[in-house]
Amino acid sequence: MSARVQEDAAGKLDLAFEDLGERELKNIARPVRVFRVGLGKARLDAVPTIPLPEKPSIAVLPFANLSGDPEQEYFADGMVEEIITALSRIRWLFVIARNSSFTYKGQAIDVKRVGRELGVRYVLEGSVRKAGGRVRITAQLIDTNTGAHLWADRFDGSLEDVFDLQDKVASSVAGVIEPALQAAEIRRSAERPTSDLTAYDLYLRALSLYETGRAGVERALELLRQAIERDPGYGPALALAAHCHQVLDIIGWAKDPAANRSEGIDLARRALRVAREDPDVLGRAAHAFGYFGEDLDAATALVDRARELNPSFALGWFRSGWLRLWHGNPDLAIEHFQTSLRLSPRNPIAASFLGIGVGHVLSRQFEEARTMLLRSLQESPNSVPSHRWLAVCCAHMGRLEEAREMINRLQAIMLDAAPGASPHRNPEHCEPMQDRLRAVLRDGASPYRNLEHRELYLSGLRLALGETV
Secondary structure, eight states: OBHHHHHHHTTTSSOEEEEEEEEOOTTOSSOEEEEEEEOTTOOGGGSOOOOOOSSOEEEEOOOEEOSSOGGGHHHHHHHHHHHHHHHHTOTTSEEOOHHHHGGGTTSOOOHHHHHHHHTOSEEEEEEEEEETTEEEEEEEEEETTTOOEEEEEEEEEESTTHHHHHHHHHHHHHHHHHHHHHHHHHHHHHTSOGGGOOHHHHHHHHHTTTTSOHHHHHHHHHHHHHHHHHOTTOHHHHHHHHHHHHHHHHHTOOSSHHHHHHHHHHHHHHHHHHOTTOHHHHHHHHHHHHHTTSOHHHHHHHHHHHHHHOTTOHHHHHHHHHHHHHHTOHHHHHHHHHHHHHHOSSSOOHHHHHHHHHHHHHTTOHHHHHHHHHHHHHHOTTOHHHHHHHHHHHHHTTOHHHHHHHHHHHHHHHHHHSTTOOTTOOGGGSOOHHHHHHHHHHHTOOSOOOHHHHHHHHHHHHHHTTOOO
């Protein structure tokens, strides 16, 4: 119904109206304001709604062209298509197809209505403004249930190469939206009653815990075991459980390292059997295989496949960086860590700074390494690997006092993480860090396959511990 007819009918007939904004109509030169009509006492809010899918869901709405130039409409539409394509590579995300989201083009948008009609929990909307040879693109992510803005950003660039600019913005948007969406899903799960948990909710709760210390890792494993019992083919839960076993080994928390390694590898293999096309599962499995000493070439091929499936996935590039370090290629590793940081500039992966620092150590660029390792400790002050590698780096630089200080700090961190830790803890109840590191030296344990790199690491530890190299 047009606005003119709506004005005549309002108050005279038992009708409900919903403003749909201005629309382009055939044989009419200018846009016309139109309304949706509900007959009788029917409420427009009762328009049939599509139930939400089990996984997070998003619609990318047409971006508004603010350039005042109709010729730029193609650029705005192309921008949205590129973003939809980039988001579609995120396997745990349900993305509405372009044909559905573009039915809202030219309308005044009510995100709650869009959420009901398309069956999505999130909406991405934005605008494009061109001035001269420059273009500014803004985007914002909105929760359709509450209307809350979860994330917003803007991107500026040159129109010299339109397609490169579209690809760059699409990759950036996908890279920053993924952690924002995951954080929103974790918050949503935490608000659900514990009596109503699905495998997905158990997985989300584990995801929020596994980086919060020893108790967090162990609790995450409990939740993941419950998720796997409910759904033995749940690839993400299997892969995250494998990663938790990897964390236990990295920090030195595994009570039985051989059994822990065996279980981690088994979980990674089970994850691959059920989810070979999920980039996150591929990346986590590859990381576990590489760390636990499995075929490194096969692990690298898996992580490369993950990056092919989702080039905007910051964690894929991050895991690829570690595999390259273990393979003995620090220069390529540093490039991949830097890419992961570019893809997630607002939510950087702290261990990317550690990886870059390790790459510089292995290349014997110790000044650059020390700078990046200190940066990694700024992001994650209790990181055991960062303290370890900073001790190695400082030892090779001749800064032995600083190296030994790192070992002492490691001891304090491990005391804090010990089960039942309290202000009255007794250091005798916690295995001294020096003894743990000496055990590493005895075993020669290291995921680094390059013998020169492995010896560089072990000799640095010896120096930091005051032993003869």
